[in-house]
Amino acid sequence: MVWISMYVQRNASFYEYSDALPKYYTDEVGELCEGVSLTFSGKISIHCERFSINFMYNNESRDVALHINPRLPQNYIVRNTKVRGVWGREEVSSALPFLLRRGDRFSIQVFITDACYMISINGNHFAEYSHRLPLNGVQILDVKGDVEDVEMKRAVVQAYPQRFNESAIRVIEAHLSTEADEVDANTEDVISIPHEWCLISAPSPKLENNSLKSHRKSIDQGLTLPYYGKILPKSLKEGRCLKIDGRVRLLPHSFYINLQQGHNIWPHPVIAFHLNPRFSQNSTGAIGKAIVCRNAWYNGSWAEEERSELDTNFSPGRTFSLVIACSANSFEVYVNRQFITEFKYHVQPDIVDTVYIQGDVKLWNVTLEVNPIIKGKHLRIYHNPLPVEEY
Numbered sequence: 222m223v224w225i226s227m228y229v230q231r232n233a234s235f236y237e238y239s240d241a242l243p244k245y246y247t248d249e250v251g252e253l254c255e256g257v258s259l260t261f262s263g264k265i266s267i268h269c270e271r272f273s274i275n276f277m278y279n280n281e282s283r284d285v286a287l288h289i290n291p292r293l294p295q296n297y298i299v300r301n302t303k304v305r306g307v308w309g310r311e312e313v314s315s316a317l318p319f320l321l322r323r324g325d326r327f328s329i330q331v332f333i334t335d336a337c338y339m340i341s342i343n344g345n346h347f348a349e350y351s352h353r354l355p356l357n358g359v360q361i362l363d364v365k366g367d368v369e370d371v372e373m374k375r376a377v378v379q380a381y382p383q384r385f386n387e388s389a390i391r392v393i394e395a396h397l398s399t400e401a402d403e404v405d406a407n408t409e410d411v412i413s414i415p416h417e418w419c420l421i422s423a424p425s426p427k428l429e430n431n432s433l434k435s436h437r438k439s440i441d442q443g444l445t446l447p448y449y450g451k452i453l454p455k456s457l458k459e460g461r462c463l464k465i466d467g468r469v470r471l472l473p474h475s476f477y478i479n480l481q482q483g484h485n486i487w488p489h490p491v492i493a494f495h496l497n498p499r500f501s502q503n504s505t506g507a508i509g510k511a512i513v514c515r516n517a518w519y520n521g522s523w524a525e526e527e528r529s530e531l532d533t534n535f536s537p538g539r540t541f542s543l544v545i546a547c548s549a550n551s552f553e554v555y556v557n558r559q560f561i562t563e564f565k566y567h568v569q570p571d572i573v574d575t576v577y578i579q580g581d582v583k584l585w586n587v588t589l590e591v592n593p594i595i596k597g598k599h600l601r602i603y604h605n606p607l608p609v610e611e612y
Contacts, residue, residue: 245364245371263371272366344388444584462546476580517567
């Protein structure tokens with residue numbers, strides 16, 4: 222019991238500030254219910270160690286329903302609740318890279334749903350935090366710590382998150398001019414990743430612009446995550462495929478790709494295909510087989526998840542070319558031309574207008590392409606090599 226008490230006391234010190242005066246305070250919160258958005262903006266001090274946003278009760282113990290606490294030296298953001306002077310279990314995990322920098326401005330949106338708070342950082346969804354205390358008790362909002370010029374805007378919104386230029390949706394390039402062409406069976410993929418971008422130890426030098434990437438800077442770090450790309454509705458169909466070129470991070474845990482309708486986190490989009498490789502490591506640190514999960518979200522819930530343990534051709538630090546091809550009845554997944562798995566349609570692919578990618582990969586390019594027919598055969602370049610009864 223003594224150890225637990227010491228842990229709580231030491232942990233609680235991270236929640237206190239030498240300057241107790243809040244940088245923002247209001248007790249005019251109004252009713253908090255689903256659809257309410259509260260956006261906090263300001264500037265981070267050049268010497269910032271941490272700051273916090275607090276949703277508080279106006280009771281004797283000043284309970285905190287939601288505490289959002291960016292800690293810049295550690296590059297993570299704590300979420301927690303305090304009841305009767307005792308802090309609960311911290312939540313710190315997130316797939317989103319740390320997006321707060323000393324000297325920069327910030328925007329943190331807190332969106333209310335019946336089940337949780339949704340939190341976005343600079344226009345990118347960051348985390349969800351389930352309600353631990355009733356919403357109707359929150360009467361005070363304050364911001365403390367190493368920030369300045371803090372403002373808060375309250376609104377009732379129809380969609381979340383609010384997007385900014387840096388989190389805007391990209392247009393996915395479509396290469397469909399060869400739709401009627403047939404190709405030789407030995408045709409190789411054209412992978413546009415420059416060698417310099419594949420190097421891990423050194424910053425990327427200047428790269429020559431090419432036709433596929435002429436709109437990017439000469440010093441190019443690829444596509445940022447989370448990645449949102451849009452295609453025209455009804456453009457994903459049998460005979461076409463999405464090609465995703467990138468590199469696996471050195472210590473990967475997982476990543477996922479959603480082919481979905483709409484780019485909002487709330488209301489929940491229809492997801493025609495959710496692909497989620499989850500990596501395991503053996504005693505040497507090498508990636509072994511991955512658990513590859515597949516699913517779809519429609520009619521208000523997830524379908525029954527499919528999962529398989531598979532060799533995926535992914536290696537730490539190595540580039541990959543992943544293709545999701547649309548056949549007559551399913552999405553088919555290929556990595557470096559090797560068939561990996563398939564997922565029968567729960568929702569037709571032509572509803573897809575958004576590609577969402579997140580996790581332990583670096584992206585170079587995402588394109589919509591033709592899956593051409595092989596000359597002299599009734600097969601496409603990307604086709605499931607296994608008979609249906611064997612798969």
